[in-house]
Amino acid sequence: MLGAAIEVIGWLGALTVTAAYLLFSTHRIPNGYLFQTGNLAGAAGMLANSVYHSAWPSATTSIIWCGIALWALTRLKQQHQDTTTEPIPAALGDGFLPPPGPPVTTGEIPCQGHPVEHHHPPDCAGQPARTPAPAPHP
Numbered sequence: 001m002l003g004a005a006i007e008v009i010g011w012l013g014a015l016t017v018t019a020a021y022l023l024f025s026t027h028r029i030p031n032g033y034l035f036q037t038g039n040l041a042g043a044a045g046m047l048a049n050s051v052y053h054s055a056w057p058s059a060t061t062s063i064i065w066c067g068i069a070l071w072a073l074t075r076l077k078q079q080h081q082d083t084t085t086e087p088i089p090a091a092l093g094d095g096f097l098p099p100p101g102p103p104v105t106t107g108e109i110p111c112q113g114h115p116v117e118h119h120h121p122p123d124c125a126g127q128p129a130r131t132p133a134p135a136p137h138p
Contacts, residue, residue, distance in 0.1 A: 006052040013045020017065075033076060040069035 020038030023029045047062035049055075 003052070006049055009045045010049025010052075011045075013042040013047075013049065015042070016045065017042030031072075033073065036069050036072045036076065040066055040073065043069060 016038050020029075020035050020042065023038075024031065024035050029035050043062045043065035047059055047066065050059035050062055
C-alpha cells in the first residue's frame with residue numbers, strides 16, 4: 001500500500017514539474033510564485049519516490065531542485081516586500097524575476113560596427129582605409 005502511494009506521489013511530482021516547465025516555456029505563466037511552487041512541490045514528490053527506491057542520483061537532483069525553488073521563492077518574497085506591503089495571492093505568478101536568457105527587447109538589433117560588404121570605414125585620420133590585397137591561395 002505504501003509503495004503504491006509513493007508511486008502516485010512520484011508520478012504527480014513529475015507531472016507537476018513538467019507542467020510548470022511547459023507553462024513557463026510557452027509564456028503562459030511568468031517566473032513567479034506559481035512556477036516556483038510547482039517546481040518545489042513536484043521536486044518534493046520526485047524526492048519521496050527516489051528515496052523510497054534508493055535512487056540516490058535522482059534524490060540528490062531533487063534535493064537541489066527543491067533548494068533552488070526555495071531560494072527563488074524566498075527571493076520573490078523579499079523583492080515583493082521591498083516594493084509593497086500588500087500580499088500577493090500564492091496562486092498568481094508575478095514578474096519580479098526575469099525569465100532566463102537575453103533581455104526582452106523591441107526586436108531591433110543595434111548596429112555594432114560597420115557593415116562588411118562594400119564599405120570601407122575611415123581610418124583614424126579620417127581618410128578612407130585601404131583594403132588589404134587578398135592573400136594568395138596556396
